[in-house]
Amino acid sequence: MNYTWNWHIFLEPNPTGAGTYLDMLLAGLKVTIVTSLSAWVIALIFGTIVGILRSLPSRLATWIGFLYVEFFRNMPLLVQLFLWFFVLPELLPRTAGLWLKQMPNAPFYTAAVGIGLFMSARVAVQLAAGIGSLPRGQKMAATALGLTTLQTYRYVLLPMAFRIILPPLTSEFLNTVKNSAVAITIGLIELTGAARAMQEFSFQVFEAFSAATLMYLVINVIVVIGMRLLERAVAIPGYITGK
Amino acid sequence: MLANFDFDVIRRSLSYLFIDGMTFTLTLTALSATGGLIFGTLIALMRLSGYRVMGWIAGLYVDFMRSLPLVLVIFWFYFLVPYIGQWVTGSSRPIKVGAFASSLITFIMFEAAYFSEIMRAGIQSISRGQPAAASALGLTYAQTMRYVVLPQAFRNMLPVLLTQTIVLFQDTSLVYVLSIPDFLGAASKVAQRDGRLVEMYLFAALIYFTISCIASYCVRRLQSRIAIIR
Amino acid sequence: MIEISHVNKWYSPSFQVLKDCTTSVAKGEVVVVCGPSGSGKSTLIKCVNALEPFQDGSITIDGLKVNDSKTNLPKLRSRVGMVFQHFELFPHLKIIDNLCLAQQKVLGRGREEAIAKGRKLLERVGLKEQAEKFPAQLSGGQQQRVAIARALAMDPIAMLFDEPTSALDPEMISEVLDVMVDLAREGMTMMVVTHEMGFARKVAHRVIFMDRGEIVEDAKKDEFFGQPRSERAQQFLSKILSH
Numbered sequence: 001m002n003y004t005w006n007w008h009i010f011l012e013p014n015p016t017g018a019g020t021y022l023d024m025l026l027a028g029l030k031v032t033i034v035t036s037l038s039a040w041v042i043a044l045i046f047g048t049i050v051g052i053l054r055s056l057p058s059r060l061a062t063w064i065g066f067l068y069v070e071f072f073r074n075m076p077l078l079v080q081l082f083l084w085f086f087v088l089p090e091l092l093p094r095t096a097g098l099w100l101k102q103m104p105n106a107p108f109y110t111a112a113v114g115i116g117l118f119m120s121a122r123v124a125v126q127l128a129a130g131i132g133s134l135p136r137g138q139k140m141a142a143t144a145l146g147l148t149t150l151q152t153y154r155y156v157l158l159p160m161a162f163r164i165i166l167p168p169l170t171s172e173f174l175n176t177v178k179n180s181a182v183a184i185t186i187g188l189i190e191l192t193g194a195a196r197a198m199q200e201f202s203f204q205v206f207e208a209f210s211a212a213t214l215m216y217l218v219i220n221v222i223v224v225i226g227m228r229l230l231e232r233a234v235a236i237p238g239y240i241t242g243k
Numbered sequence: 244m245l246a247n248f249d250f251d252v253i254r255r256s257l258s259y260l261f262i263d264g265m266t267f268t269l270t271l272t273a274l275s276a277t278g279g280l281i282f283g284t285l286i287a288l289m290r291l292s293g294y295r296v297m298g299w300i301a302g303l304y305v306d307f308m309r310s311l312p313l314v315l316v317i318f319w320f321y322f323l324v325p326y327i328g329q330w331v332t333g334s335s336r337p338i339k340v341g342a343f344a345s346s347l348i349t350f351i352m353f354e355a356a357y358f359s360e361i362m363r364a365g366i367q368s369i370s371r372g373q374p375a376a377a378s379a380l381g382l383t384y385a386q387t388m389r390y391v392v393l394p395q396a397f398r399n400m401l402p403v404l405l406t407q408t409i410v411l412f413q414d415t416s417l418v419y420v421l422s423i424p425d426f427l428g429a430a431s432k433v434a435q436r437d438g439r440l441v442e443m444y445l446f447a448a449l450i451y452f453t454i455s456c457i458a459s460y461c462v463r464r465l466q467s468r469i470a471i472i473r
Numbered sequence: 474m475i476e477i478s479h480v481n482k483w484y485s486p487s488f489q490v491l492k493d494c495t496t497s498v499a500k501g502e503v504v505v506v507c508g509p510s511g512s513g514k515s516t517l518i519k520c521v522n523a524l525e526p527f528q529d530g531s532i533t534i535d536g537l538k539v540n541d542s543k544t545n546l547p548k549l550r551s552r553v554g555m556v557f558q559h560f561e562l563f564p565h566l567k568i569i570d571n572l573c574l575a576q577q578k579v580l581g582r583g584r585e586e587a588i589a590k591g592r593k594l595l596e597r598v599g600l601k602e603q604a605e606k607f608p609a610q611l612s613g614g615q616q617q618r619v620a621i622a623r624a625l626a627m628d629p630i631a632m633l634f635d636e637p638t639s640a641l642d643p644e645m646i647s648e649v650l651d652v653m654v655d656l657a658r659e660g661m662t663m664m665v666v667t668h669e670m671g672f673a674r675k676v677a678h679r680v681i682f683m684d685r686g687e688i689v690e691d692a693k694k695d696e697f698f699g700q701p702r703s704e705r706a707q708q709f710l711s712k713i714l715s716h
Contacts, residue, residue: 138561206323236609
């Protein structure tokens with residue numbers, strides 16, 4: 001291979017004038033983390049609501065939940081981001097559209113909302129499955145005690161369902177982190193975008209991508225360890241999940 | 244608002260969108276799924292082989308691939324494949340690799356990690372009695388896998404494999420980052436040339452949505468039919 | 474106390490689970506409901522506090538109509554205790570919290586009051602020591618006794634038991650039945666779906682025999698065990714008492 005490696009490149013100043021190439025990558029890492037966390041919060045909120053809808057006995061609620069999930073699951077994330085970023089401002093009334101277009105940090109907000117909603121459909125599916133895996137008698141017992149439907153979900157069904165789906169939620173969160181890289185297409189300089197920029201300016205392709213790869217691996221390891229600690233923290237004595 | 248729409252731009256670009264763009268997308272999807280399944284199955288067999296080093300290497304590959312964003316992997320291979328080609332052919336300079344070949348290699352290597360997890364689950368779901376019965380009949384390990392275990396694993400996992408292929412179909416849109424004219428890339432080119440982003444992106448979304456919906460409906464039908472047969 | 478009149482229930486137009494069921498339970502009365510599996514006895518008892526809907530007829534509890542949209546169902550249910558075949562304790566809550574949840578959320582009792590009440594009832598069912606444990610750490614018999622205590626914590630005006638001992642290992646049945654016998658002797662109004670004819674002999678006032686969705690026999694205990702009028706009840710009794 002006649003590729004000239006230069007690992008010192010990370011300590012050389014980057015063309016933006018603000019620090020080294022390493023600083024550039026770390027800034028991208030920060031954007032990746034903040035975007036992923038914001039998207040995840042949105043995914044959890046909407047995913048919980050839709051997941052509950054899908055598990056209700058009402059036909060209408062199940063139908064709405066089904067449509068929501070199908071809508072967000074059957075389009076590529078990239079296309080969804082384009083819809084939010086390029087199409088939505090044009091479809092809104094003039095002033096609202098203009099406001100959206102001129103919003104500072106628009107790529108970040110678009111990414112957080114777009115990825116968040118995309119992931120919320122998957123959280124909803126997991127949660128509905130988790131609720132469905134609980135014995136039918138749990139809901140009955142809560143109802144028989146006089147709890148309302150809302151209370152039944154809040155105090156009985158959701159605490160158990162979320163414990164059961166913690167492992168799949170871990171991988172969904174990791175998917176959120178990975179999906180944040182798609183936002184490079186709407187101009188968000190997250191980790192992959194920063195590596196790409198470094199490659200374009202410095203021509204040190206493989207150093208840039210190696211560093212980004214390493215950072216993604218570290219995020220993965222940290223998340224997996226963190227979630228395992230969380231699983232242990234909320235484990236119920238004597239209860240074996242997946243019975 | 245709709246009055247400002249120029250739907251004619253879609254009509255004018257239909258042949259470019261479908262004959263060039265969609266053909267690229269569908270070919271890439273089909274070949275990547277096939278290649279990914281073959282390599283994925285090999286990786287799964289390595290993981291379950293009982294040889295520790297082989298299992299360890301396969302596991303590392305799967306975990307590694309699955310912790311990286313597809314976009315980054317696409318960039319990696321785009322820049323790496325010419326050098327690998329140079330190394331393989333012994334040429335003096337990095338060889339030129341076309342957009343299609345580069346994307347195909349990327350998606351096969353990437354999807355192999357995901358397909359291998361599905362096949363591994365499929366192989367593990369088959370009762371231990373099956374390989375035992377096959378060995379008792381005198382079949383070798385390879386024959387047992389080839390004629391007894393893998394066909395069953397494949398059949399049991401077919402709905403999951405197809406669902407993953409639908410995901411793959413959507414993911415191929417990410418070759419956009421290499422400015423390759425797949426379906427979305429083609430739509431985007433027209434959109435930017437004619438300044439018709441709204442129409443073109445809405446149309447692209449509609450087409451992806453329709454194809455994915457029909458495909459996932461078929462998978463659900465297949466799933467319920469399999470469930471009845473069992 | 475509980476009036477059931479002409480209740481009909483269909484799962485589908487061709488499948489009727491309850492056929493014109495009419496009976497009542499007076500204050501302080503203990504009524505045992507028995508019958509072969511699939512006879513509709515569990516469905517009937519679940520209709521009493523509207524856990525299962527029914528299409529025709531009416532059920533009133535303490536003068537309140539169950540199948541009336543104006544009735545506050547959660548409030549009504551909170552006044553009727555129910556014990557399930559599979560206990561249905563909430564696995565993520567400590568035993569004491571299982572007893573406190575509905576007291577606090579439905580009756581609006583304060584934490585202190587709820588705990589005091591809970592501890593008193595745990596002592597009564599002989600499980601004072603287990604308050605801080607989780608359900609999965611208790612045996613089946615202990616869990617069912619907790620479930621009875623949980624229902625009693627709501628100060629119910631009547632108790633419904635849906636096959637409370639049929640999911641238990643034989644050696645645990647008596648510890649649960651003992652609690653129920655005590656309850657009956659204290660004058661609790663009880664409707665009990667069970668196959669435990671020994672329990673029926675000991676404390677029941679009346680026995681209802683159901684078959685294929687119909688109430689075939691509704692008689693005083695002595696009459697029922699002495700000379701059941703219907704042939705089906707005779708057959709059932711001879712089968713269940715033969716060993």
